Amino acid sequence: xxxxxxxxxxxxxxxxxxxxxxxxxxxxxxxxxxxxxxxxxxxxxxxxxxxxxxxxxxxxxxxxxxxxxxxxxxxxxxxxxxxxxxxxxxxxxxxxxxxxxxxxxxxxxxxxxxxxxxxxxxxxxxxxxxxxxxxxxxxxxxxxxxxxxxxxxxxxxxxxxxxxxxxxxxxxxxxxxxxxxxxxxxxxxxxxxxxxxxxxxxxxxxxxxxxxxxxxxxxxxxxxxxxxxxxxxxxxxxxxxxxxxxxxxxxxxxxxxxxxxxxxxxxxxxxxxxxxxxxxxxxxxxxxxxxxxxxxxxxxxxxxxxxxxxxxxxxxxxxxxxxxxxxxxxxxxxxxxxxxxxxxxxxxxxxxxxxxxxxxxxxxxxxxxxxxxxxxxxxxxxxxxxxxxxxxxxxxxxxxxxxxxxxx
Numbered sequence: 001x002x003x004x005x006x007x008x009x010x011x012x013x014x015x016x017x018x019x020x021x022x023x024x025x026x027x028x029x030x031x032x033x034x035x036x037x038x039x040x041x042x043x044x045x046x047x048x049x050x051x052x053x054x055x056x057x058x059x060x061x062x063x064x065x066x067x068x069x070x071x072x073x074x075x076x077x078x079x080x081x082x083x084x085x086x087x088x089x090x091x092x093x094x095x096x097x098x099x100x101x102x103x104x105x106x107x108x109x110x111x112x113x114x115x116x117x118x119x120x121x122x123x124x125x126x127x128x129x130x131x132x133x134x135x136x137x138x139x140x141x142x143x144x145x146x147x148x149x150x151x152x153x154x155x156x157x158x159x160x161x162x163x164x165x166x167x168x169x170x171x172x173x174x175x176x177x178x179x180x181x182x183x184x185x186x187x188x189x190x191x192x193x194x195x196x197x198x199x200x201x202x203x204x205x206x207x208x209x210x211x212x213x214x215x216x217x218x219x220x221x222x223x224x225x226x227x228x229x230x231x232x233x234x235x236x237x238x239x240x241x242x243x244x245x246x247x248x249x250x251x252x253x254x255x256x257x258x259x260x261x262x263x264x265x266x267x268x269x270x271x272x273x274x275x276x277x278x279x280x281x282x283x284x285x286x287x288x289x290x291x292x293x294x295x296x297x298x299x300x301x302x303x304x305x306x307x308x309x310x311x312x313x314x315x316x317x318x319x320x321x322x323x324x325x326x327x328x329x330x331x332x333x334x335x336x337x338x339x340x341x342x343x344x345x346x347x348x349x350x351x352x353x354x355x356x357x358x359x360x361x362x363x364x365x366x367x368x369x370x371x372x373x374x375x376x377x378x379x380x381x382x383x384x385x386x387x388x389x390x391x392x393x394x395x396x397x398x399x400x401x402x403x404x405x406x407x408x
Contacts, residue, residue: 019092026085038276070215075207090189111172133183134190164257173248181238191224233264245357250302322367324406337389374403
């Protein structure tokens with residue numbers, strides 16, 4: 001079991017690394033094409049079907065790019081499809097959801113202080129919300145209501161606010177933010193997989209068959225691409241938020257998540273306006289700063305909840321760690337070396353809340369954080385940072401020995 005824990009940590013690292021790489025590729029290409037599309041000039045030679053064109057310079061070379069509003073008169077011999085970046089990002093993200101929040105559901109997904117439910121129920125709710133969220137969004141977009149894109153986006157925002165509240169009533173704050181981001185990312189990838197690429201394939205098939213493509217397919221794909229454009233930045237924030245308890249472990253966490261979506265709109269509006277040469281709306285940055293300061297204020301008056309990392313009772317894996325040989329010694333070690341910072345009210349100068357929301361004051365809390373304690377302070381010397389509390393090598397060995405004893 002001990003060896004599997006080490007392997008699991010590296011597997012999680014590898015998947016996370018891959019997820020970041022693919023996300024960079026997807027977001028980078030997405031932002032590039034949005035900027036390109038908005039910045040096109042009318043075609044100088046007015047060739048049939050050419051909607052716009054642009055000259056660009058990069059890496060010592062010059063590029064001449066043309067966009068056809070529907071499609072070119074004939075299919076080119078080579079055609080690059082931008083889809084695998086999206087698919088790979090979603091697949092690796094879902095793998096991370098399994099490795100962290102499903103495998104570690106007792107610690108990261110379920111918070112008895114929020115809703116005391118079995119882990120299997122929490123996992124089913126998680127999966128169900130992602131599936132239901134996509135199909136509900138897709139149906140709204142395809143309805144007559146979705147014909148007005150501005151009206152549609154206002155309605156979608158209201159729905160996202162409702163989902164932010166709902167997730168915080170079911171999962172831990174950390175998991176609630178992660179799931180809101182995962183649902184948004186599912187919508188974005190679903191747009192690519194279920195709408196944008198299929199529509200482009202229909203147009204391609206028409207060209208090959210020498211039929212005139214229907215422009216409605218491009219219009220629909222454009223709508224979904226616009227949604228993805230405005231959702232990207234909030235998703236990044238929500239995915240990074242699990243490292244910052246002031247965002248997720250506060251009383252007003254669902255309001256904070258809701259405001260993040262507005263910040264994504266203001267930031268993207270600025271860049272979209274500049275790329276489309278429609279002015280330089282500096283007010284968007286002022287609005288973004290104000291929204292961010294509101295988030296800071298909400299996090300301060302909400303205060304991180306220590307209950308975020310503590311269950312009402314020991315159960316499952318935590319009970320196993322609490323009854324393993326060496327637990328009493330480890331409890332003394334952790335309380336002596338770690339709890340001055342990892343406390344509901346830290347006594348270390350400059351700290352006003354427990355780092356990462358992890359509280360290690362009681363035996364129950366220590367048992368629940370067994371894996372992280374072992375990885376951070378036993379297998380590595382990451383904690384205490386710079387060994388400020390002078391944890392001895394023998395104490396680190398005791399932590400590892402206790403973890404091994406608990407896992408056979």
